[in-house]
Amino acid sequence: MVDAEIRELMQSFVLSDYQVQELYKRFNDEISKGLNRTTNALANTKCFPTYVQDLPTGDEIGKYLALDLGGTNFRVLLVTLKGHHEDTVESQIYAVPKELMIGPGVDLFDHIAECLAKFVEKHDMGSAYLPLGFTFSFPCVQMGLKEAILARWTKGFKCPGVVQEDVGRLLREAIHRRGDVDIAVVAILNDTTGTLMSCAHRNPKCRIGVIVGTGCNACYVERVDRVDLLKPEFKRDKKHVLVNTEWGAFGESGQLEFVRTEYDREVDRTSLNVSSQLFEKMVSGMYLGPIVGLVLLRALENNVIFKRDSKRMEFAAALRANPNSFHTKYISEIESDLFPEFTITRGILQDLFGTEKASIEDCLKLKYICECVAQRAATLIGIGISVLLNRIEEKDTVVGIDGSVYRFHPKFDAYMRKTIDKLAKDKIYDIMLSEDGSGRGAALVAAVASKQK
Template identity: 75%
Template sequence: MDVELRELMQAFVLSDYQVQEVYSRFCLEIAKGLRRSTNSQSNTKCFPTYVQELPTGDEMGKYLALDLGGTNFRVLLVSLKGHHDATVESQIYAVPKDLMIGPGVELFDHIAECLAKFVHKHNMSSAYLPLGFTFSFPCVQAGLKEAMLTRWTKGFGCPGVEGEDVGRMLHEAIRRRGDADIAVVALLNDTTGTLMSCAHRNPECRVGVIVGTGCNACYVEHVDNVDLLDAQFKRKEKQIIVNCEWGAFGESGQLDFVRTEYDNEVDRKSINRAQQLFEKMTSGMYLGELVRLVLVRALERNAIFKGAGNRRAEYAAILQHNIDIFETKHISEIESDTFPELANTRRIIKQLFGIEKASVEDCQKLRYICECISSRAATLVAIGISGLINRIADRKVVVGIDGSVYRYHPKFDTYIRNTMHKLVKSDKEFDIMLSEDGSGRGAALVAAVASKTK
């Protein structure tokens, strides 16, 4: 790789010192989040989820799951059959743009309508159906089915929901219709669903991670370490899943020494400025935008498409005027490419700039930019996972991961493991498993465990 581009990307390559320093700061932040006296100063809020039992694999019955975490939501009918077995029927429904920013009541009425249609379609309108609601936004839980939204993320901004109990809002929307016997028995976020879904198949799973549109993690903590938890929840069970909300890590400046001018630009243009800074360096909502900003700079410095002469200014203009032009999925496609065809990379370059057959050199340069940005994201995720594993008493810990970035990027898993081998304590073993439908099956499992507990 030529010197100019290497220099341009140097800021994305974290040194061993930087990795260790981010790790130390992250661990400190989690410890602060768990303590009542310091929680208000912590970015990672470490919310207790009130999920205290992990699945055994023997759960039986039919449960509904609802998964809202982005521009679409899914409704699922999960039939648990014991012996770690389950079948899932599901349907995806869109959240229209206007409902993402319109009154909260209208959003929940739309969801209730889709639930009723789904139940009717599956001839379950007269059946009693416990529902697990995966709501993947920062919430403070006051119980298993009570969760107060602290702030909208991922482009949502419905007034009348922040500070309200989203479980109650969904319950009221279902009751307003009165055409289905659905009971909201549990609220969780997608990381808890991922952990539960993986624990259903592997009892050693103790950490759940999402690297998709957003980025977050949860893990199983001993109740004595969760100062935020009321005494009544410490009597029967000795463990609880804690939702870290690690996307907010860095909001007090802890990541400033590794953030780049491009990270600052992404933040400046976002609808939630100065918030979710760790997420803005690791999640699918922002990685493509980081590549676009770097490409603009590379063109200005003549570090890519050198043979294009005067057309480089035209390419830079295309990139500057089309903010969403470089999608995060392009990173996965480019890094999946095989040499010497480089079919994905050439197709993407043609799509962006109209260049018929990009040179091997330019394809390799674009790939290098993508690699630097995705490997930094994976390194940061691995730092967080390692910090959580090292808190857990078990000698062997399985990590369940889901999300489009982890699922579709060809090397994300390898990048994560490379960093974890440096940071996880030497007396521990770890493994990573891809979640099979965490936010769906996992939500149904939480509903099943909640119904059993009742």
């Protein structure tokens, strides 16, 4: 048990039933606004049609390339689809150096094209025609399956010359400049679309894809008559289309102010994209660690933790000097740690502050801080998933999820389900961890697109 002082410090992270219900209502209203052409400009959740209208059957056959860019690394994959819901995946991870994340866009795409060429050469596919699905995990307006206009950069990217440009064209031009590989960019998609497609390949009931990793987003299958932004010709022969909600931006019009804390505001204030992606900043891996770091700093300053440690203010000074030194992975590790040994927690505190042996009491307090921040994040994700589940007409739905926060946190799934069970009572649902979602899913979109041709 932790004492009243630490509970009081964390009270602003504990969402009441009223707050959960109100957030659900606001979230649902925002999705409706995003789907409507007349209100879309006012919506934070832009609900972009992806132009993906067919889910995989599991019978797809052939070799497809996939490119997955969504953070400080990107992956190139060769996916061999074998039918009968089977496939094999070979992949390589390449780094995106910091200077390329903020340098000219042409340099970034030239680097990607170079890595693609190396991958093709390594796998001895130089003479083959290679359809490629490009997972580009940033807010885009899809103009078609192969055309996506970047709305804005997120996740620390700031490359000039890319916003309001077609990223598919930029990649095709970079490949063409090299002239040494025959790669056809046949589809551009978001990582959530890839997650949904990857899970649907394994389980045909999948209708929602969610990412809770460095960033956070969701997509789902919506009826075409509800998607006002979809061009009329895409409504004639198909009943459904995948919608990329871009829900990370929820709250930019003030809808989250009644639950945001001073720590959320500080994290936002010091971010690269101030006042944007406010929902994402409460739930994703890029921000959860820094939030815990700020709470821990306040706890140290107010003599709530490490009370009997003479170096308490030195610890506070170290955190103040480097507020991002508390990494998000620590939250998962601390919540996985065993009482009363707290071997992992003590190791983290030694790395952070050089403290030799933190007390059980201090380890419990830190664990409670992590628990409150993670549980709030999972509750918020659960609210969003509940909104999408209730919008889908199927009674029995699978939700495909990927991302480091969901994948590695020991209780995130349970925290989420607790919220979904309250808000989507009439639905039968299951949550499926995506295997290589944003990569394999890109290849599957490329396969489905090639099959249509």
